[in-house]
Amino acid sequence: MNAQDVLRILYQHMEYPFALLLIPFAILLAWWLLRRNFIILKEDLDVRLQKKRVRRLLTVTRPILIILLCIALASPFVQREKLIEGDPFIQLLVDNSTSMALFEEVSSRLAPALEKKLETEVKVVGTATTSNIGDSVLNHLKPYGSVLLITDGNVNAGASLGDVALFASKINATVNAITLNPIHKDAAVQIFGPAKSLADSDSTFTVFINKVGEIPSVRLTVTLDGETIYDQVTSENAYQFTRKLAEGNHRITAKIESPDFFPNNNVYYKTTRVVPKPRILLLSEKNTPLETFLKQLFAVDTATSLPSDLKPYYTIVTNDLPASKLDPVADIISDFTGDGNGLVAFGGENSYERGNYKDSLFETLLPVLVGSPEKKEGDILIAMLIDVSGSQGAGFGGFASSADFSKAATIDIMRGLKSDTRVAVIAFNTQAYMISEPSPVFAKQGIEDVISRLKWGGGTNIAAGLLKAIAVLNEYPGSKNIVLLSDGKTQLQASAMESAKLAANSGIKIYTVGVGPTTDEQFMIDVAELTNGIYFRATEESRLRILFGPVDENKAQTGQMELVILNKNHFITDNFEPNATLYGFNQVSPKGAARLLATTSTGEPILSVWRLGLGRVAAVTTDDGAKWAGSLLGEKNSRLLSRTMNWAIGDPERKSQSFIDAKDTRLDEPADITIRSTQVPEAEGVVFYKIDEDTYTGSILPTQTGFQNLAGAVFAVNYESEFEGLGQNRELESIVRTSGGKMFSPSDTDGIVEYAKTRSKREVNERDYLRWPFLIAAMSLFIVEIFIRRIVRKE
Known part of the structure; x- marks a missing residue:
């Protein structure tokens, strides 16, 4: 048992265990005081012998007295579960916003039925086109209380119900809801697409039809600048079209015809503005297919050296140039990117490790270091952090619960790691629990069985899990990583972000995997990006093998590798799945602040990006398509390069005078x-x-x-957001379960009343302090000591 284990045990049973450190100092002080004679008197031999016997007694009793007092000062305690009986009470919140007109009115029947059986308070929330249900729930939530909602769950103002449910779980309150059935049918139409695009480039727009009730088909009419481009009866929920648009403002209208309840959401308007092609500079010493590709999208000037005036250009593209050509102008390019412009550096046979970029001035501008990183055996450490809280109880995919998926995913990830990778397994809800200490994968005997037996329950505190993982990893050298499997719905979200910052400061990367039907993806992305990690959706967890798994030597020897999107949470790679084969690459490794977006199937970096000052820099570490990466210039795969260029360019109007x-x-x-x-x-x-x-x-x-x-600006005005989300929100049940609540049918009054009674009884974990036994023992000993001293004096 080490010092850490002793401390953990002490903290489990004492509030101030460090008070025990006073014991040796107090005993030494008492011993010193007993040995000193501050006043020297002439005394008989008998008196001196009596005092000597008293000192011997005090030498025994005073240390015991000090120990007892210090233990009392440390405040020992025992945890006891106490059942508190509360007053059963139902707080019913009824959504009165306009969208509720689609559903059967149940509050007029439900409220009186509940009032007959239990004290019930009814409040009407939401008005007309304002559904601020989250704010209303917050106003009525009390610690250990519960609210019952009659709502469609479509919030368009104030706090989101998801955030409210997390707050409810934090104060041990619950949010419950009634399952509603629509009695009217309705359809709404929307248009999604870019608000701004480049001239002569493809712009894609999607018309989405949202239906509630039995509406098998609607007539959809779509017009572009007054010209009808689609007019058909359709049973589909979406229609997509792509157009090359000329410069200027364009107007798109989508209209549906259907006998439905709300007519005002049957027409949607959208504007898109097409701006001139931004000018870019291509630096190349050879003919390149890249020039042909770029000229289809942008205004391109090609040169072999840097011109004196760079003001007209939004981005510089370097194509397979050696450091000897780029180092003399590296300062100029640095100033260019620092002013908010872009740089895209393509590789090839004359650049990066083949062009002496290593330790060059130009390398300092790039998001990569030249050369593959050297890693020792067992250099990688991973803490697998598994969320086993109550919110993981919802079914997910083909699994009975999200927790079951997390356990299966953890086992799958560990099977895909190199055998010498050191792995720790930690589970957490409101606290963190060490399941397996860090050790190589090959030494994890029986760990899969242990993981599969983990049970879910309790609240969620991601910060507790992260802090435990950080403490474990900081005890070891090497490349440190955390793989967090969770739905991201945590109490104390700010604390979790602070824990992620601590991980970043400790050189630890966090890779997050979203698990559950209603994952808070933005939070999981933020946690990962704070440490330069990556967020993976549940279906993408196998991509972790690219980062941590063994290299497929057979595939590497063939010289043919597929292009893999590693990080899909970036403008460049969002909703993009390539089908490209590469025949070569440059040897690089991403810098600490860079974001690795795409790799080969063997894990070699292909696209890395970062921000340099106000500018944006991308490193494409394969060639221009002439020899290694020809498939990247194909119609489907070229989106990776076009998006990379658009990202580097930024706002295409930032250099416009007006x-x-x-x-x-x-x-x-x-x-x-x-x-x-x-x-x-x-x-x-x-x-x-x-x-x-x-x-x-x-x-x-x-x-x-x-x-x-x-003022010369064209914009569209559409119907209120109240009419956008139709039907009962699909995420409402998951949100309710996050707080520990339940969904009830309108007729289940007995179930609602029984639940309210159950919720009024609660078990609380209280501390019973054990100071008095030690204080009484100390006082008793002190009294005995006085009694003995008096007897000695009488003698």
């Missing part, structure tokens, strides 16, 4: 207008404010739907 931009909006929501002009713009009903040099912004609150023109 522009007008307005964002589409909805009724009762302001439309924001931004204008770049040398003169202060003027428009009726709008006050403009200067936000930058020659840049002004203002807003207006529209009162009717359709296309509107203001």
Whole structure:
């Protein structure tokens, strides 16, 4: 048993265990005081012998007395579960927003039925087109309380129900809801697509039809700039189209015809603005297929050396140039990117490790280091962090619970690791539990059986799990990583982010895997990105093998490797799955602050990016398609390169002397207008404010739907968001379960009442302090000591 184990045991039974450290110092002080005679008197031999006997007695009793007092000061305790009987009470919140008109009215029957059996308080929340249900629940939540919702769960204002459920679980309250059945049918239409695109490039738009009730088909009409491009009766929920659009503003309208309940959500308007192609500079000493590809998308100037004036260019593209050509102008390129421009460096047979980039000035601008990293055997450490909280009880995929998926995924990940990789397994809910100490995978005998027997339950505290994993990894040298499997729905989210920052400061990367039907993806992405890790969806966890698994030597020897998107949480790689074969690559490794987006199937970096000052830099560590990466220039795979260029370019209008931009909006929501002009713009009903040099912004609150023109800006105004989400929100049940609540049918009054009674009884974990026994023992000993001393004196 080491010191850490002793401390853990002490903290389990004492509130202030460090008070025990006073014992040796207090005993030494008492011993010293007993040995000292501060006043020297002439005494008889008998008196001196009596005092000597008293000192011997005190030498025994005083240390015992000190030990007893220090133990009492350390506040020992025992944990006891106590059942508290509360008053059963039902708090019923009824959503009164307009979208609830689609459902059967159940509150008028349910409330009186509940009032007959139990004290019930009914509150009406939400009004007209405002569904601020989350705020209303927050206002009525009390510790250890519960609320019952009659709502469709579609919140369009205030706090989200998901955040409220997490807060409820934190204060041991529950959110419950009634399952609603629609009595009216309705359909709504929306258009999704880019608000801004480049001239002569493909722009894709999706028309989405949301239905509730029995609506087998609707008539959908789509117009682009007044011309009908689709007019058919369809049973599909989506229609997608792609167009090359000329410069200027374009108007898209989607209209459905269906006998439904809300007619105002049957028409949707969208604007898109096409801007001129930005100018880029291609530096190349040879003819390249890359030039042909880039000229289809951008205005391209090709040169063999850097021109004196770089102001017209948004991005510099270097194609397979050696360091001897780039080092003399590295400072100029650094200033260029520092001003907010881009740099894309393509590899090949004359660049990177073949072009002496290692330790060059140009290498300092890139998100990669030249050369493959040297790793010793067993150099990689991984802490597998498994969420076994109550929110993991929901079914997921083909598994009975999300926890079962997490356990299966953990076992699958461990099977795909190199055998010498050291792995620790930690489970957590509100606390963290060490399942298996760090050791090589080959030494993990019986660990799969242990993992498969883990039970889920309790609250969620990701911070506790992260802190435990950090403490474990910090005891070992090597490359440290945490793989977190969770739905991301945690109490104390700020604490979890602080724990992730601590991991980043400790040189630990966190790779997150989203598990569960309603994963908080943004939180999981934020945790991963804070440490330069990667977020994987549940279906993507096998990609961890690319990072930590053994290299497939047979595949590597063939010289043919597939392109794999490793990180799909970036503008460049979002919703993109390539089908490309590569025949070569440059040897690099990503820098600590870089983001590795794409690799070969054997794990060699192909696309790495980072921010350099205000600019953006991408390293494409394969060639221009002339020899190694020809498939990247194909129609489907070229999206990777075009998106990389668009990311490096950034805003294609940032160098424009003047522009007008307005964002589409909805009724009762302001439309924001931004204008770049040398003169202060003027428009009726709008006050403009200067936000930058020659840049002004203002807003207006529209009162009717359709296309509107203001100060030369065209924007669309659509129906209120209240009519967008139809039917009972599919995530409502999962949100309710996050707080430990339940879904009830409107007729299940007995079940609701029984649940309320059960919730009123709660077990609390209390500490019973054991100070008094030690204090009484100390006082008793002190009294005995006085009694003995008096007897000795009488003698």
